[in-house]
Amino acid sequence: MKKATFVFCGLAALVIAAAGCSDVKRKPGKVYMPDMAYSRAYETYSTNPVFADGRTNQEPVAGTIKRGEQYPVHLEKDAVGDTANYYASRSLPNPIDTLNADQLKEAERVYLINCGICHGAKLDGNGPLWKDGDGPYPSKPAQLVGDAKYEAMPEGQMFYSITYGKNLMGSYASQLTPKQRWEVITYIKTKQGKK
Secondary structure, three states: OHHHHHHHHHHHHHHHHHHHOOOOOOOOOOOOOHHHHOOOOOOOOOOOOOOOOOOOOOOOOOOOOOOOOOOOOOOOOOOOOOOHHHHHHHHOOOOOOOOOHHHHHHHHHHHHHHOHHHHOOOOOOOOOOOHHHOOOOOOOOOOOOOOHHHHOOOHHHHHHHHHHOEOOEOOOOOOOOHHHHHHHHHHHHHHHOOO
8 A cells, every 4th residue: 555655656756857857938917017026126216207307316295294204304515615504503592491300311412423422421521532642633623512602502493404414524324313412502501401
């Protein structure tokens, strides 16, 4: 009985293998959604006939806000030598007026990671890159606490500086979300005694 079952299974496997290897041309079945099965892929930055301007990568629709973006700012970076938007940013209100203890602790953590390296943990401009002039940084960063210029600086102007950079400070727009930037500014103003 076992020998007959073994022979039967062997023959069945041989028939299936032979049928699978035949040279008979097969027709594919019907495709339910041909656009998904056979997509028209276009290379990035190549022209394509889908859009009127022939561009593959499209800018977002004007006036829309990215998902999760709660604090849109409609000021663009100034051109070299121009400071119109930098001064216009003074009128930007901070949408985050106060932070609770947990939010303040998180804002401090974000500040120490991104800003403290230059501006120092005490906001005195004496971070690890300056170290009282012994560090690798050639000039002292801004002293955010104790300097009347930065204590009087409007929050919108601080936001512009963090977003686009100012003087030797580069942009932190890719490292911090707009909400985190506003929270760090609220933290700085809290330390300055302005909140």
